[in-house]
Amino acid sequence: xxxxxxxxxxxTGAALAASVxxxxxxxxxxxxxxxxxxxxDLIIRSYRFLDLETPVEYFDTWLTPVQHFFVRNHMHEPxxxxxxxxxxxxxxxxxxxxxxxxAELSKLEAHSVVNTLxxxxxxxxxxxxxxxxxxxxxxAVGTGRFSGSRLRTLLERAGVKTTGKHVMFRGLDExxxxxxxxxxxxxxxxxxDADTLVATHLNGAPLPKHNGxxxxxxxxGWIGAASCKWLTEIKVLEKEFDGNFMTPGYxxxxxxxxxxxxxxxxxxxxxxxxxxxSLITAPLDGSIQPARSLEIKGVAWAGEAxxxxxxxxxxxxxxxxxxxxxxxxxxxxWRMFSYKGKVPSAGEFTILSRATDNxxxxxxxxxxWNPSGxxxxxxxxxxxxxxx
Amino acid sequence: MCRPSxxxxxxxxxxxxxxxxxxxxxxxxxxxxxxxxxxxxCTECHEARIIVQQRLSKxxxxxxxxxxxxxxxxxxxxxxxxxxxYLSSNFPxxxxxxIAGRSRGSASAPKK
Numbered sequence: 001x002x003x004x005x006x007x008x009x010x011x012t013g014a015a016l017a018a019s020v021x022x023x024x025x026x027x028x029x030x031x032x033x034x035x036x037x038x039x040x041d042l043i044i045r046s047y048r049f050l051d052l053e054t055p056v057e058y059f060d061t062w063l064t065p066v067q068h069f070f071v072r073n074h075m076h077e078p079x080x081x082x083x084x085x086x087x088x089x090x091x092x093x094x095x096x097x098x099x100x101x102x103a104e105l106s107k108l109e110a111h112s113v114v115n116t117l118x119x120x121x122x123x124x125x126x127x128x129x130x131x132x133x134x135x136x137x138x139x140a141v142g143t144g145r146f147s148g149s150r151l152r153t154l155l156e157r158a159g160v161k162t163t164g165k166h167v168m169f170r171g172l173d174e175x176x177x178x179x180x181x182x183x184x185x186x187x188x189x190x191x192x193d194a195d196t197l198v199a200t201h202l203n204g205a206p207l208p209k210h211n212g213x214x215x216x217x218x219x220x221g222w223i224g225a226a227s228c229k230w231l232t233e234i235k236v237l238e239k240e241f242d243g244n245f246m247t248p249g250y251x252x253x254x255x256x257x258x259x260x261x262x263x264x265x266x267x268x269x270x271x272x273x274x275x276x277x278s279l280i281t282a283p284l285d286g287s288i289q290p291a292r293s294l295e296i297k298g299v300a301w302a303g304e305a306x307x308x309x310x311x312x313x314x315x316x317x318x319x320x321x322x323x324x325x326x327x328x329x330x331x332x333x334w335r336m337f338s339y340k341g342k343v344p345s346a347g348e349f350t351i352l353s354r355a356t357d358n359x360x361x362x363x364x365x366x367x368x369w370n371p372s373g374x375x376x377x378x379x380x381x382x383x384x385x386x387x388x
Numbered sequence: 389m390c391r392p393s394x395x396x397x398x399x400x401x402x403x404x405x406x407x408x409x410x411x412x413x414x415x416x417x418x419x420x421x422x423x424x425x426x427x428x429x430c431t432e433c434h435e436a437r438i439i440v441q442q443r444l445s446k447x448x449x450x451x452x453x454x455x456x457x458x459x460x461x462x463x464x465x466x467x468x469x470x471x472x473x474y475l476s477s478n479f480p481x482x483x484x485x486x487i488a489g490r491s492r493g494s495a496s497a498p499k500k
Contacts, residue, residue: 041493177460
């Protein structure tokens with residue numbers, strides 16, 4: 001989970017808690033389930049390192065509640081995080097390197113961005129042939145109101161030299177063995193964007209430990225890996241950071257490749273903004289529906305672009321009807337959608353959702369296969385059984 | 389016809405609950421000649437759950453093992469090929485998918 005020490009503490013506690021809950025007869029729902037402080041009812045893709053997926057039924061609000069917000073860790077979480085001693089250094093290709101405390105950071109002009117944060121590997125489990133990695137299905141995504149200071153405010157205070165072209169983030173992740181540290185960089189243009197943050201709050205409260213307390217990068221519209229957690233160092237570089245999580249990690253082939261084919265590093269590019277994508281959040285996959293009238297709900301997002309249309313098919317893709325988009329919107333946030341329709345008879349039906357954005361991008365019918373299973377934005381589908 | 393007492397039912401429910409709580413974790417690695425090696429080599433850094441959810445071909449497992457050795461997993465030369473065999477035979481591409489559990493919820497019951 002967390003750090004090694006937390007892991008030992010939590011697993012001992014979980015075993016004890018399981019016994020206690022059994023004695024209270026609440027075991028039917030919860031016995032044997034691992035307790036994860038601050039998180040509730042999430043799919044455990046991994047416990048150590050902690051990787052938690054949100055079940056889609058919790059995407060029924062524009063902002064994803066913190067306790068249901070997914071967690072993606074590449075390493076152990078920091079053993080100790082003390083807000084009073086935490087410092088963030090800003091250096092590299094700058095005139096005046098400095099460090100800043102959390103108290104000082106909180107005095108800078110605050111800015112909030114509602115962002116749909118999605119792990120690049122969300123949907124990896126649906127690639128065929130299978131690819132290695134955390135087998136995320138649909139819920140390594142969530143929308144939160146992230147607040148903090150603009151990254152550019154911190155960079156301008158240091159004075160970026162003209163040689164500074166990329167900005168590197170280093171977190172306090174605890175690295176096991178000889179695993180390369182989780183360090184990534186973004187181009188200076190995105191770093192200086194008015195909506196790129198050093199975020200300290202999620203949905204109005206301090207970031208939970210699992211989501212990067214006390215501060216994380218927040219690079220809106222981009223893959224989640226860009227938004228490093230437990231931030232401790234910002235370094236301006238002349239070139240893109242050279243490390244495992246930039247190359248070969250988080251790169252896509254420049255051209256579509258056949259499933260199973262290898263691809264040369266020089267024929268790849270780093271992942272940046274998210275694709276256009278939608279998820280059906282109701283009815284649930286495999287559910288039994290008592291009536292032929294259905295209300296289909298979901299969410300759709302497009303990274304730095306704008307969702308312009310979501311279409312629903314209740315006949316497996318033969319015909320499509322426009323869904324109504326929800327009123328809540330923000331530049332980098334998903335739109336909720338709903339569609340009321342009726343199927344012609346009882347029986348099994350496949351419901352599909354397909355989003356389009358203002359760049360003309362449309363969700364593909366099937367995942368675009370790549371060796372690491374990134375950016376699966378295929379049309380979503382759920383199968384239901386109508387019994388009326 | 390005798391009906392079981394409430395106390396009997398409660399006791400049985402408790403026993404079933406305890407057995408359920410103490411059942412082998414889905415994250416444990418399967419039996420086999422390389423179980424112990426896989427446990428020491430892999431779970432020093434991450435738990436078994438991350439292994440048991442993979443469905444990979446033998447070449448893909450070989451690539452993963454080699455990457456992990458480079459990253460510090462201790463696998464002696466003579467154990468390399470048997471370890472790849474163990475992983476690729478237990479977690480091949482055509483095996484049914486791993487079903488992940490959920491963490492505890494605040495109100496026990498799922499929301500919907």
